Amino acid sequence: MTVRVRFAPSPTGYLHVGGGRTALYNRLFSQGRGAFILRSDDTDQARSTREFADDILESMRWLGLTWDEGIEVGGPHGSYRQSERIERYGEVADQLVAAGHAYHSFATAEQLDEFRKAAQAAGRSPAYDGRFRLDDDEIARRLAAGETAPIRFAVNRPGETSFDDIVRGEVSFDHAQVDDFVILRSDRSPTYHLASTVDDVDFGITHVIRGEDLLSSTPKHLLLTKAMGAEPAVYAHLPLLLGPDGTKLSKRHGHTAVNAYRSAGFLPEALLNYLAILSWSPGEDEELVSLSEMAERFRLEDVSRSPAVFDVTKLEWMNGVYIRELGAAEFVARSLEFVEDDLGRDLDEDEMKAFAGMAPLVQERAKTLAEVGPQLRFLFAASVSYDPTSWEKVMMQPEAMTAVSAACTRLAELPAWDAESIETTLRSMLDEHGMSARKGLQPIRVAVCGSAISPPLFESLELLGRERSLQRLADVAQQLG
C-alpha cells in the first residue's frame, strides 16, 4: 500500500521549528513508502503574506526536506494552494447542505455568545448545539430575501466520534463537545476545517500527521469526511514543543523561526537531527543520525506522547558536533558568509588563504558558524580592538611588559615565519626570562588577537604575518612602557 502524507502550513508566519519537526516526521514516514505533499493552507487572506509563503519554502529547502508533490513541484491534484481552490470548497459546502449535513445558520453573535456563557456558567460544554437553527422554509425565505449566512455543519447529537490515533491510541469525543462548526463563512470563503478536509480527501491523503493542537478538531474533520462519503485518513497527533518554562514554545522563549536558527549559524542537518530526537528516539542509545538513517528507523508508533521542551543548549552541542564533522573545505565554504557578515565586507584572495589556514583551528571550537567571524576578526580587521576584560586581566600582570617586548625583539630576528619557528623562538624566550608558558604567552595573545580567548597562538601569528604581528607587539609594548 502506498502512503500519501502532507504538510500544510499557513503562510501567516515564518516556518516555526515545531512546524519543521512536523514536516520532518511526515517526510520520514513517507520516505520509501509513498508521497510527501506540500500544500499551502492559505485561506486566511488577511493574515497570509508572500514573505511568509516564501520563507516556508526556503526553510523547507534549507532543511533538506524535499517534497514529492505540491507547491512548485506540481502534481496531479491541481493547485496545492487553497486560495486557488475556493470554488471547490463552496461546491462541497453546497453539496453538504443539499444532503442535509449542513445548514445556513442565522444565529447571531449575541445569541451564540449568550448561549456559551450560560453553558459555561452551568458547567456544561460551551459547544454550540445548533439550537437556533431555523427550519428549511424559513432559511429559504431569508436566503431568497438576499440575506447572507454562514454554513454550519450539523453534528448529530447524541453521538460520538472516536478514532485510533497512531501515537495516542484510541481517542473519543462525545458530540456534546463538538459544536455545529462553521464550514463556509457568509462571504462564502471556507474555514480551515472545510478546506483542510476537502483537500485531504481530494488529494487522497492516507495519513494526517500534525500537531496535538489539532487533536480536538479531529472529530470535525472525521465528521466532514464521512459526510462527503470518503474514506477517512489515519491520524497521528504529535506532542507539542514547549519553551524552557513548560509553556507552548513562542517568541518570548527566544528563536522559534527556522530561519532564525539558520542565521544564528546552525547547520540544517544539526537542527533536523535535534528536532527528530525531540519526540522520538532512533534507539540503541543513539542520538546522532542522518536524515536517511532516521527514515530507515522511523516509526510513528515510537513517537513520544508527552510534550517536549526545546532545549537550545543541547541543540548547540549537537551543532558543534556536526560542525566538527564537516570537511575542512566544506567548513570554509559554509562559514564564509558569516565571516564576511561579521566583517562587513568580502575577503580578498590573501585573506581567503589565511582563512583557510585558520579554519580548522576555529572549526574545532565553534558551536555555531556565527562564532567564526568574531574568532577571526583579529586576522582581518585593520586594527585590533582590545577586549577590556582581557586587557585588564593580562596586561596588568608584572610579566606582561617583559613578555611582549621580548617577543617583539626576538621575533623580529626570526628568519623564517612559520608556526613552528615562532613557537621555538617564543619558548626559548620564555626560558630566558624564567616564565611559564601560561604567564608569558597570554600577554602576547592579547596583544596580537585582542583577547585572552583566541585560536592557538603560534598559528595565529603565522597567518597574521610577520609585519602585522610585530607591529601589534610593538604598539602594545609601547603602551605598556
Added chain:
RNA sequence: GACCCCGUCGUCCAGCGGUCCAGGACUCCGGCCUUUCAAGCCGGCAACGCGGGUUCGAAUCCCGUCGGGGUCACCA
C-alpha cells in the same frame, strides 16, 4: 469552567511485569590533556508526582488523586 491529551534525572530520550537499589545524551561539578578558549578522554551529582489496588513480583497493568499541556471563533 467543559472536554481531550500527557506525567522516568533540571532537559531530551531508553525502559513496554522479573535481567532496574532504573540506562544513554545535554547541562552542571571534578580530573586528565594543555599556550588561552574550546574540543577530546575519565569520573561524579541527579528521576520512576502521590495514594490505592492487581500480581509471587510493577517504572512497566488498573483506579483515584495531584500536576502540566491543548482545544473550546464566520483564525489556522
